[in-house]
Amino acid sequence: MKKVLNAPDRAVEEMLRGMELAHGGRNGNDGESGLIRRLSGQTVAVRADAPVSGKVAIVSGGGSGHEPAHAGYVGPGMLDAACAGEVFTSPSPEPVLEATKAVDGGAGVFYVVKNYTGDVLNFEMAGELAGTEDIETDYVVINDDVAVEDSTHTTGRRGVAGTVLVHKICGGAADDGKSLPEIKSLAARVNENVRSMGMALTSCVPPERGEPIFDIAEDEMELGIGIHGEPGTERRKIEPADSIVDMLLEKVLGDSVDYSGSGGQDVAVMVNGMGGTPLMELYVAYARVHDVLAENGINVHGAPYVGEYMTSLEMAGFSVTLLKLDDEMKRYLAAPCSVAAGGLF
Structure with missing residues (x-):
């Protein structure tokens, strides 16, 4: 194995630190506010101006190793937050919940979840926990892969590259002021038509x-x-x-x-x-x-x-x-x- 790393068990942490330094506006360049910031103690990137009051927040995530997905899509017009698990491993409910709280602007939080068992279970659990704190959530499970109906990691079709188009469309709709039910309906329609x-x-x-x-x-x-x-x-x-x-x-x-x-x-x-x-x-x-x-x-x-x-x-x-x-x-x-x-x- 040849990789540009310091230690495998620090790869995700150091990647996110590098992303924040590169895109977080903390280099002292012309007072630039940047695109993202990292939640303290969490493998979560949120848009720099989060939470945006009155806007539905879009949150996605999954295992690392798919870059630029998902943190590369955080910012105005796309995701409000991305939760990074270890390589090819779903993030646990805790960072998803912390991301949810960090970006909730009062209009609800919508999860874009790829169809992998760990992702679905952990995002669902985070949504339930958010509900106990009076944050309304909803989600879509993306299953655009036509190659298989079931796999080692899924029941049903896997969510793959089509997920990025859902990020873009739902992010645009959220910035346009669409409500949580409207974004849910739109996301479901995109998922039904992407392969x-x-x-x-x-x-x-x-x-x-x-x-x-x-x-x-x-x-x-x-x-x-x-x-x-x-x-x-x-x-x-x-x-x-x-x-x-x-x-x-x-x-x-x-x-x-x-x-x-x-x-x-x-x-x-x-x-x-x-x-x-x-x-x-x-x-x-x-x-x-x-x-x-x-x-x-x-x-x-x-x-x-x-x-x-x-x-x-x-x-x-x-x-x-x-x-x-x-x-x-x-x-x-x-x-x-x-x-x-x-x-x-």
């Missing part, structure tokens, strides 16, 4: 494990991988990029969402790097995604999202996400945001 599938050429190495999660030969690839380093549902010999994209899109387009619609359907497209894939290769993949969608009468709305949005440490691979859009989703995808990972939007 993803990924592949990998390599495994990844969690710092405390010190070795790859799975072994794979130099001439092999995994289809249907998860963001926690889970191996895929199928292993094949490596094929050209166009063939790989075709395999992923066949599964995504063949699922329950009708992306074609009548007279052409607008979709948001994300080609997401898993942490170790050069942008060159992501753009090669996107070119084929664009062509396949055009052949199927599906319109790419606005600029595609090509880059590293929801990673799996240094795994080499990528995922493709499609979101069938309505006018409200379009408006909030285009809304401004100011986050550490803002160059991706």
Whole structure:
């Protein structure tokens, strides 16, 4: 294992400290207020101006190792707080509750939760505890991965890169003054219309494990991988990029969402790097995604999202996400945001 770390058991703490120093406005540069601050004693990043009075607060989180998710999306227009667990491990209810209290502006707190058993249980428990302190909460469980129905970490489909589009849309709606029930309805609608599938050429190495999660030969690839380093549902010999994209899109387009619609359907497209894939290769993949969608009468709305949005440490691979859009989703995808990972939007 080769990693730029001091000690595996301090990686998350030191990462969050570095993020706060880089984006928290504490370097004395022109009095800049910054984007985020860290809650004392917690692995939680909140937006610098939290709580925002009268606004529904959006909170997400999960295991570390998926950067820039989730702390990279904290700031105006996206998340009010992100809770970081250890690598590939759900945050416990305590930091979620502390995040909830820190960002509650009186209009309620909405959780965006990926469908992993630990995440769901711990966010639900935090919401119940918040209720005893008169903070209203609600949540959505994101399950956009078409590769599997159940896995080691889930009952039902996993939540993967499509979660980032939920962050963006719900964050825009919250800044627009939408109520907690309205955001819940919008988040559910996005989740119903977003699908993803990924592949990998390599495994990844969690710092405390010190070795790859799975072994794979130099001439092999995994289809249907998860963001926690889970191996895929199928292993094949490596094929050209166009063939790989075709395999992923066949599964995504063949699922329950009708992306074609009548007279052409607008979709948001994300080609997401898993942490170790050069942008060159992501753009090669996107070119084929664009062509396949055009052949199927599906319109790419606005600029595609090509880059590293929801990673799996240094795994080499990528995922493709499609979101069938309505006018409200379009408006909030285009809304401004100011986050550490803002160059991706």
